Amino acid sequence: MEPQPNRATSTSSPHTPPDISAEPDVSRQASTASRRKTRLPRPAKRAPRSFLGWLGHFLGLLGMPLQLLALGLLGLAVFISVTLPDLPDVESLRTVQFQEPLRVFSADGALISEFGIERRRPVAIGEIPPLVVNAFLATEDSRFFEHGGVDTVGMGRALISYLTTGEKAQGGSTISMQVTRNFFLSPEKTFQRKLMEVLLTLHVEQALTKDEILELYLNQIFFGHRAYGISAAASLYYDKRLDELTEAEAAMLAGIPKAPSTNNPVTNPARALERRDYILGRMRELGYIDTNRYEIALNAPDTALLQRRQPELDAGFIAEMVRSEMLRFYGEDAISQGYRVTTTVESWLQTAAQDSLRLSLSQYDRRHGYRGPEAVVNLAGMSEERMDEYLATVVRIPELEPGLVTGVTSAGAEIYLGQGQRVTLDAGRLSWARTQRNLARWNGPRRKSSGAVLAGDLIRLRRAKKGGWELSQIPRVGGALVSIAPRDGAVRALVGGYSFNETKFNRAVDMRRQPGSSFKPFIYAAALDKGWTPASLLKDQAVKIPGNERWNPKNADHKELGPIRMRKALALSRNLASINLLQSVGIEEAQTYLRRFGFDLEALPLGLSMALGTGELSPVKLAEGYAVFANGGYHVIPYFIARVEDGNGRIVFEANPPQACADCWYRTGTATASTQGLQPSNPAEQAIDPRIAYQMTSLLREVVEHGTGTRAKKLNREDIVGKTGTTNDVRDSWFAGYQANFVTIAWMGFDDFGKLGRGEEGGKAALGMWIDFMRKALKDQPLATLEPPPGLVQVRVDPNRGTETKSKSGILEMVREENRLMLLGPEPIKVAGPATRKPTTTVKRSAPRVMDDLF
Known part of the structure; x- marks a missing residue:
């Protein structure tokens, strides 16, 4: 058998993996290791890892989901650590001041006006019935008393609902979260703002009780139509207190x-009913109401209407x-x-002042004829709905109803007043209408009744005293009336024009006009102070001023009476x-004396025309001056704010005006007048000698008895005095007068200084x-009498020469003791006998023309 080659030494393809089951060649490995020891340096010591390195190593050991979770928790921790120090102080919620309107009231508690964007009436949680609380819990946060500010169960339910239906039918915000959002955060919807909302909510829950949070919520939420808070909403929609609401109303x-606009019972009643019924169902599910009450509430009709509290007193000028x-x-x-401001104005007097001014301006306007329609409208094809829309744009003027003439016949005219209401004016109710009269004549040419108005005319109607309607118009002439209490200057009534809706210009305060002869009493008072007496003779004759020949003042009748008392x-x-x-007193000396009445000398001319009232004063300033005569010589300053309370009912201001003596002037029988009482704690400055105040009151009574103000005698009272005033060409008509409890100034004139016409003095x-x-004002008021103050003596005076006499034909005068022997004053004018000098006459003319022909 041939020996197998050694696998460790065999050559193989680079892609053939080594046979890891073969035994290693130990000698080869040792040789390789020996070579590495001699060829490679020893590695350096490894540096310790940073925080980010360890964080990366830690995250590397986690799977992807856990990595994301860890990063999120880490980011949250960083966000909290950075944001927490900058979060607002939730303790400020304990002293939160809700926005409430500024409310203005009369002295007797009648609402005059409200100022402010928001209507709100904050109430304590204890004043909110459980029924109302449960209605809001049922729809907004049924687990409010169970969670710690963030309701995870509710949020989960809302999320499941959204994933299931694809619609945001349920919200995840709790009442606590809504309080946090409304008081501290912006409305933007970002992840960062939501996290801040959660953090703040947890702080709010720790700082406040559940009842405190609920109280903030129910007083802050918006209900549409400028109403904020549950109390204001109940009043606005149902005109009820919270404890008077039914289940159906509370749920509504x-x-x-x-959604204040979508779920509004006035602007969208169908959607509001749907929402109400849903909340009633939730209240039944949660056990807040039983099935019987649920059924009753479910079948209740929608009775919501805008029940805005209307002002109870027409005093727009005072409110402003x-x-x-x-x-x-x-x-x-x-x-x-x-703030709640209580004024000095009394309802019944303010109403009387407003009615008197409107009546007088309307009577003047009627005396001078009908000026024609305010506008002409093409009524062809115009429906009642279109006419209603047009009439809704017409400025509303008290007591003057706008209407459109829709037809005219010989018998009268048909007028459409809006909302389907039509009235007919017969010929008798139109007969007064005529062209504006010539100022030099009493009557202009009359029109036929059928021609007084035409179809399409926009006119004004007024309720007639005998019932029905009569043709009228908005007076073009202006007027003002102010009445103050002479003891302390409290404004008891003030009207600056026919209607505050028509013009905001307050003629009683902001207007500056020449007072004419109503200013003369102050010149006469200065003369009395310098030694003249009511018996002193004055020169009623032409005045010659060297170097000023162009100034040629005259009397109103263009006559000269010579020496006159x-x-x-x-x-x-x-x-x-x-x-x-x-001229005898001296201009500078007179001006110094006039300062005592509170007059600004810069408003008075430095010349003899000052005697004719050519300075410029407001009606309320003139009242300030006359009050010195009326209260025995004390200077009081008119004021109209009696008390100011803040939103918590604390008094932050209470008037303590300087007051005149209460028991040393007018009396009613054996008692003092209505100003009786203790001596004032804040006494007014004694401006003039009380004896002069008495003498001036006596002189001004003569104006009523035998002078230019005799029409006032129809009041059949001996305790009223005053002075008329008419400026050049009858451009201003004044009467300034007083009684024990009233200093009243009346003015009439045109804002453009137009002529009032002859006979309107x-x-x-x-x-x-x-x-x-x-x-x-004086109805049922006892008659006030004025006793002479100490230091006055009674003297019988010759009516022609002004000297003392024992003749029974003499008249009685009260003079100061020091003037007893100098009745004619510092510059006596003597006459030899009874005045026989005939008055000097001049050419008569239709109307005065010179600047100083003042009455």
Whole structure:
């Protein structure tokens, strides 16, 4: 047998694997090992692995799924370690301030207005009935009291539902997570934000109780139509308190927050009912209601309507004044921090002021004729729905209903008022309409009743006193009325125009107009302070100013009466007598005295025309001045905010205005007037001598008894006084007057300084407004009397010469003791006997033309 070749030495194909069963050639291996020892260097010592090296080695030992899981856990740990220090402080939820509107109320609690984007009424969890709580738990988080903020069971159920149906029918967010998201996070949907939401939710659950979390949630969620929180929603949709809600109503409200527009019972009632019924079913499944209550609720109709609380008092100008002041003192947050402002305005007086102003402006407007329609609409082919849409765009003005004339006959006109309502105006209700009268005439040419309005006219209707409707129009003339309490300046009523909806311009506060002769009393008071008396004679004659021949002021009747007692001069509002008096007193001395009434001297002219009221004042500023006369000589500053409370009901401001003496001025019988009481803790500054205040009240009473304000006598009260004021060409009509408890200023005029027309002086246009208001304000009020203060003496005076007399024909005057022997004042004007001088007349003209022909 031939010997087999040695396999270890055989040559084989490079692709033939070696025969591992053959024995090794020991000698060859040893030789090879020997060669390696001599040819290869010794390996260096291995360096220790880094963290990433060990992490890579560790991951290398794991399979792919475990590797991904480990990386995810690692990333989560890193995210938590980096994010945790920057998370917001969840303790801030304990002191969260919900956005609430700024609410303005009258002194007697009537709602005037609400300002703010959000409607909200936060309530404590204890005030929320279990029925309401259960309705929200049934739809939002039935395991709320079981989980720790993140409900893994609920999330798993939502995931399975999504994988099964392909629709997101169930949510995985708990109520705690929604609170976290609403208060701390943005609405973006990212993985990072979701992780932060989970972390924050766990912190919230540790920091707050379940009840605290639920309270935050139910007060924060949005219900549509600017309503936030369950209490505001119950009021908005059902006009109910939370404890008055039924099962059906609670379930309906619980279904809104998920989709406030889609599930809204007002804008989408069908979808809202579907959502309500689903929640009722969940409430039955969870045992919150039994089958009987479920069936009743399921069959209940949808009664949700927008029940917005309307203002209870029409005082838009006061409301805007409050809003402006709150922004000035508390910044932009004042509108959303739930402040509650109580004003000094009294509901019944504010209503009386608003009604009186509107009536006066409407009467003036009617006296001057119908101006025609506000607009003309082509009604051809227009349906009632289209007419409704058009009328909805027309500005709403109180007491003036807009309507479209749809037909006219000889018997009258048919008017469409909207929503299917049609009325007919007979010819008698249209007969007053005529072209705007010429200012120099009382009546313009009358139209036929059938021609007063035409088809397509947009007109205004007013409820007639005897029932039915009558043609009217929005007054173009402006007006203002303000009434303050003379003791402390509290604004009791204020109206800055016919309607705040029509114009926001507040004529009572922001307007500056010439007060005309209503300013004269302050000049007369300055003269009394300088030594003149009510008996002093004044020169009612032309004034000559050297170097100023162009200024030629005249009296309203263009007559000169010569020497005239101060009392009569003021009652008849003699311009020339007032100018001569100011010239005698001295302009600078008079200005210094006028400062005591709170007037800004920069608003007053530095010249003799100041006696005629050519400065510029607002009605409320004029009221401030007259209050000094009305309260016995004290300067009080008008104010309108009595108290401010924050969102938690804490008083943050309470007015403590300077007050006049309460028991030393007007009296009613044996008691003081309504301002009686203790001496004020914050006394007002004594601006003028109380004796002068008494004398001025007496002089202003003469205006009512025998002067330009005699129309006020129809009130049949002896305790009212005042002064008329009319500016050049009858562009402004004023009446400023007072009683023990009211200082009231009435004004009428055009915003563009247009002429009011002849016969519309302060003794008619403005005084009519003043009388109408004071009639209501003084109803059932006892008559107030004014006793002379110490230091006054009674003197019988010759009515023609102003000197003391014993004749029974003399009149009684109260003068200061120091003036007892100087009745004619520092610059006495003497007459030899009874005034026989005939009045100097000038050429009559249709209307005054010079700047200072003021009444």
